[in-house]
Amino acid sequence: MRRTICRETSYGSNLPEGVVRIRCFSDALEIGLLGEGNRENAVQALKTWFKDLYQEEQSIIHFTLGNATLPVEFLLGEERGTTDISVRPFWKEVVYVDGDLETENVTGKPVKFPEPYIDKQNLIAFYSFKGGVGKTLNLAAHLFALLDTAKELNMSITVLVIDADLESPGLTYWNITEKLQPAVSFIDFLESYHYSFIEREQTLSLFAKEVNKSPKYEGKSTVYFLPACLDDHQLLDTPILPEQLVTSPNGAWGCGNAIHRLGKAVGADYIFIDLSAGLNQISSPIIFDPRIQRFLVTTMNSQSVRGTSLVLSQLGRVAPLKVRVDDESYYDPSLIINMLTPELKLLPAFEDTLVQFQSAYSQPENNLYSTSLDIQETYFAQDLLYINNWEDARSKLSQTILMKVAKEWAEKQLGVTTAQKALSKLTS
Numbered sequence: 001m002r003r004t005i006c007r008e009t010s011y012g013s014n015l016p017e018g019v020v021r022i023r024c025f026s027d028a029l030e031i032g033l034l035g036e037g038n039r040e041n042a043v044q045a046l047k048t049w050f051k052d053l054y055q056e057e058q059s060i061i062h063f064t065l066g067n068a069t070l071p072v073e074f075l076l077g078e079e080r081g082t083t084d085i086s087v088r089p090f091w092k093e094v095v096y097v098d099g100d101l102e103t104e105n106v107t108g109k110p111v112k113f114p115e116p117y118i119d120k121q122n123l124i125a126f127y128s129f130k131g132g133v134g135k136t137l138n139l140a141a142h143l144f145a146l147l148d149t150a151k152e153l154n155m156s157i158t159v160l161v162i163d164a165d166l167e168s169p170g171l172t173y174w175n176i177t178e179k180l181q182p183a184v185s186f187i188d189f190l191e192s193y194h195y196s197f198i199e200r201e202q203t204l205s206l207f208a209k210e211v212n213k214s215p216k217y218e219g220k221s222t223v224y225f226l227p228a229c230l231d232d233h234q235l236l237d238t239p240i241l242p243e244q245l246v247t248s249p250n251g252a253w254g255c256g257n258a259i260h261r262l263g264k265a266v267g268a269d270y271i272f273i274d275l276s277a278g279l280n281q282i283s284s285p286i287i288f289d290p291r292i293q294r295f296l297v298t299t300m301n302s303q304s305v306r307g308t309s310l311v312l313s314q315l316g317r318v319a320p321l322k323v324r325v326d327d328e329s330y331y332d333p334s335l336i337i338n339m340l341t342p343e344l345k346l347l348p349a350f351e352d353t354l355v356q357f358q359s360a361y362s363q364p365e366n367n368l369y370s371t372s373l374d375i376q377e378t379y380f381a382q383d384l385l386y387i388n389n390w391e392d393a394r395s396k397l398s399q400t401i402l403m404k405v406a407k408e409w410a411e412k413q414l415g416v417t418t419a420q421k422a423l424s425k426l427t428s
Helices: 003-009 036-053 135-152 172-175 186-194 200-211 232-236 242-247 254-266 302-317 342-346 348-360 392-395 402-414 418-425
Strands: 019-024 031-033 060-062 069-075 122-127 158-164 215-218 221-226 270-275 293-296 334-340 363-365 369-371 373-381
Touching: 003 019, 003 036, 003 060, 003 402, 019 036, 019 172, 031 036, 036 060, 036 172, 060 373, 122 254, 135 158, 135 172, 135 215, 135 392, 135 402, 158 186, 158 254, 172 392, 186 200, 186 232, 186 242, 186 348, 200 254, 200 373, 215 270, 232 373, 242 254, 254 270, 293 302, 302 348, 334 342, 348 373, 373 402
Parallel strands: 031 069, 122 270, 122 293, 158 221, 158 270, 293 334, 334 373
Antiparallel strands: 019 031, 060 069, 215 221, 363 369
16 A cells, blocks of 8 residues: 555655645555545545555455455544655655656656765775675775775875675675784664764764784885774674664755765775665665766676666666766766676677676657666686685786776876876886
8 A cells, every 4th residue: 555655646746635644554544635625635645546456435445355344544634854855865755756757856756866976085885686796896906906006107096895794794704814903894884873972074084094003015005904803792782773864854865974974084095885786775766866986886687687677767867967068966876787707798799788788777768768878797616606705706817808898997096197007018
């Protein structure tokens, strides 16, 4: 029933005239009205939504399962809320966004768009619908490529790497073999940020000092790593999750804001985030945030293709349509098709899959559909099936196509010119 109402009202943003709110409870459906004159509008809506299951005379909705009924209660004299309905970056809310709605939001949809970051730390997140498709390896490749490119240019950059995969923290386990271990974890950060008993800026400053205690150096650059947890007990008991930063008042984009503020306190130029796979609320506050460069990783496996297409279609519902051309503060997602083989690329199914991905993220513009989805392709490498730590990952990634793709991205990030590329080839 709740799903039906959310779908028909675009998550409450398109209620019948005079209806202020609709709430579903286990013992009743409550409909708040401005006055008695608006009751008929609500009744007609219920008849349209539930057909014969709504029985007007008894004011109940009948369920076929177990012959159960749910009372419908009309509450008169309700007042309109002071704020409009705003969809938060959760799968269960975004799915009801109606792409045809006309609102004043920059997306053209009932989603309050996040304000662009004033201080330009670059946030880069890696996500996959399905586990085991190379998400973490792609993050590592892009990290190594960025550090290598900075070294070639004799540049100094600071990078913060966050293992935000609280379900399968691969980077955290890679890092166990490092001599200098982090003093704090991502779980610690979520708890201290959410339950801050002092001024939040002071909390961030104190936490950043703990992060800064375990630097790693690459040429002139510095890397800090924030593991998902410090021990298994912490991983198994996580009272605060990223979704709770979103559910706080005025916190729709609170998770991205929190990580951005941490990066600033640490002094990071780039922040890499490894997200949990799947349709969970641990990753959704980041994967829906258009201020973050988001890489979706998939293979040609049918489950992964179907799930990734579903994710792209949901991201398309809240895509930054009006700012895409002239504002570099927002990003469309990028897609990496991993573990390809020459044989797979020759199959008709490969081209069909490319079309499927592009169609999933297509956006209506001037009655036509276009897409700004960048798709990269990387190939299967046997050595990448077994990796134990950072050093192992760097060694085995070095000669792969995956690393080549990452290097092209890194050069764009650091503004490498054609002349610099030519000089690098001559001196290498």
